[in-house]
Amino acid sequence: xxxxxxxxxxxxxxxxxxxxxxxxxxELSRQESLLNRWNVFPVADGDTGHNMVxxxxxxxxxxxxxxxxALPVVLSRIAEGALMEARGNSGVILSQLLWGFSQANGNKxxxxxxxxxxxxRRAAVRARHQVTNPVEGTILTVADAIxxxxxxxxxxxxxxxxxxxxxxxxxxETRHLVPHMxxxxxxxxxxxxxxxxxxxxxxxxxxxxxxxxxxxVTAVSEIVDENRFSSEAVENYYDVQAxxxxxxxxxxxxxxxxxxxxxxxxxxxAPGADAIKIHxxxxxxxxxxxxxxxxxxxxxxxxxxxxxxxxxxxxxVSRLRIVADSRLHPLFEALHEVLDLDxxxxxxxxxxxxxxxxxxxxxxxxxxxLAGQLALEYIQGESxxxxxxxxxxxxxxxxxxxxxxxxxxxxxxxLTFSEVQDLKxxxxxxxxxxxxxxxxxxxxxxxxxxxFWQETLSAELVQVPTLDPWMEIVWQP
Numbered sequence: 001x002x003x004x005x006x007x008x009x010x011x012x013x014x015x016x017x018x019x020x021x022x023x024x025x026x027e028l029s030r031q032e033s034l035l036n037r038w039n040v041f042p043v044a045d046g047d048t049g050h051n052m053v054x055x056x057x058x059x060x061x062x063x064x065x066x067x068x069x070a071l072p073v074v075l076s077r078i079a080e081g082a083l084m085e086a087r088g089n090s091g092v093i094l095s096q097l098l099w100g101f102s103q104a105n106g107n108k109x110x111x112x113x114x115x116x117x118x119x120x121r122r123a124a125v126r127a128r129h130q131v132t133n134p135v136e137g138t139i140l141t142v143a144d145a146i147x148x149x150x151x152x153x154x155x156x157x158x159x160x161x162x163x164x165x166x167x168x169x170x171x172x173e174t175r176h177l178v179p180h181m182x183x184x185x186x187x188x189x190x191x192x193x194x195x196x197x198x199x200x201x202x203x204x205x206x207x208x209x210x211x212x213x214x215x216x217v218t219a220v221s222e223i224v225d226e227n228r229f230s231s232e233a234v235e236n237y238y239d240v241q242a243x244x245x246x247x248x249x250x251x252x253x254x255x256x257x258x259x260x261x262x263x264x265x266x267x268x269x270a271p272g273a274d275a276i277k278i279h280x281x282x283x284x285x286x287x288x289x290x291x292x293x294x295x296x297x298x299x300x301x302x303x304x305x306x307x308x309x310x311x312x313x314x315x316x317v318s319r320l321r322i323v324a325d326s327r328l329h330p331l332f333e334a335l336h337e338v339l340d341l342d343x344x345x346x347x348x349x350x351x352x353x354x355x356x357x358x359x360x361x362x363x364x365x366x367x368x369x370l371a372g373q374l375a376l377e378y379i380q381g382e383s384x385x386x387x388x389x390x391x392x393x394x395x396x397x398x399x400x401x402x403x404x405x406x407x408x409x410x411x412x413x414x415l416t417f418s419e420v421q422d423l424k425x426x427x428x429x430x431x432x433x434x435x436x437x438x439x440x441x442x443x444x445x446x447x448x449x450x451x452f453w454q455e456t457l458s459a460e461l462v463q464v465p466t467l468d469p470w471m472e473i474v475w476q477p
Contacts, residue, residue, distance in 0.1 A: 058085020
């Protein structure tokens with residue numbers, strides 16, 4: 001967006017990027033569980049979201065401590081923080097993308113869209129270069145496409161919006177490129193995490209007054225195959241990350257590449273200013289330690305045996321998520337995962353109450369009564385495909401009446417009843433003798449009212465923390 005003189009209404013400076021990073025950390029944290037569920041490559045250990053959040057948090061924490069808001073300083077602190085706290089394959093690659101941003105455009109204090117495009121290119125090249133055996137269909141493919149295809153003859157907001165559009169399109173293609181995902185509706189979790197971060201950046205721009213449409217990066221979340229995990233054992237079962245410094249040779253990066261390629265896979269070698277972060281999967285710990293200590297001093301080293309993690313992820317039983325107004329959470333949280341409306345996504349195993357947009361994967365209902373009955377129909381362990389068909393069939397068979405309190409009695413189905421006995425007689429006529437009747441009654445109703453309606457309709461009773469409707473009656477065969 002520009003004024004009549006063609007000058008941008010805001011500039012990309014250090015404080016701008018700090019705002020972008022804060023927003024992206026919040027966005028990535030909100031999508032952490034989705035990224036974990038979609039983590040099937042290189043190992044289905046269910047921690048991609050967790051690792052990317054920890055890595056980005058390290059970047060943001062370091063950024064917050066910078067004594068200067070000059071753009072080169074901010075970028076440098078972000079890169080260092082991400083490298084120091086990088087976790088897992090996806091986290092170390094993310095740290096290299098951020099490091100590429102820090103190396104772009106020299107010491108320029110202000111960036112335009114051309115500078116941003118150059119930064120995307122530098123980031124993609126840096127990340128791919130540090131992965132020993134790059135695999136197509138991963139975060140690297142997404143980063144490459146964004147770097148190549150976005151336009152720089154636009155303002156920064158449009159440039160970012162274009163990056164997200166490219167990322168969304170390429171994400172859908174990743175399901176055909178990675179062997180673990182072929183034949184499913186999944187996309188690469190790391191690539192999705194990268195697009196989520198960019199979405200956070202664009203959200204930060206919108207907060208500064210630029211109304212740019214944000215594509216829903218999780219719109220590709222169609223049906224997830226619950227049987228997608230291979231039963232094969234994990235060959236290189238230790239997930240290791242180490243930080244080396246005080247190097248003992250001239251070219252430690254090259255030496256590490258040669259030595260570590262012999263002892264494991266998923267190798268990422270990420271050099272920083274005076275240290276190198278290494279990520280590797282291995283089952284040969286003695287050889288790994290010998291190689292590392294031959295080349296440098298080990299400052300930090302973390303080991304994770306992925307076998308229990310992978311088994312837990314394979315055995316993970318599907319669980320229904322309810323997306324609802326926060327007032328309704330206590331009704332469901334004992335049995336289900338409950339999310340606020342702003343955190344809900346159109347994804348499998350999800351039931352929305354009062355969705356404001358069309359849903360393609362999740363099931364949407366208009367009221368707490370229908371949600372309460374439908375949640376009872378969900379079968380844990382069954383695929384969402386099967387559950388969704390069954391639940392929609394049950395929903396179609398349900399009948400519902402919403403009763404409102406009025407100044408002169410009660411209203412329901414465009415009818416008004418001045419006396420409770422008249423309402424009672426009408427409702428009894430509507431109910432079929434065979435089926436289940438449940439009453440959802442406002443918490444403001446008196447105890448004697450609750451007892452009256454429960455006995456009158458031979459119904460189960462649930463009191464809900466709402467005023468509208470005053471009473472909802474759901475009948476199902």
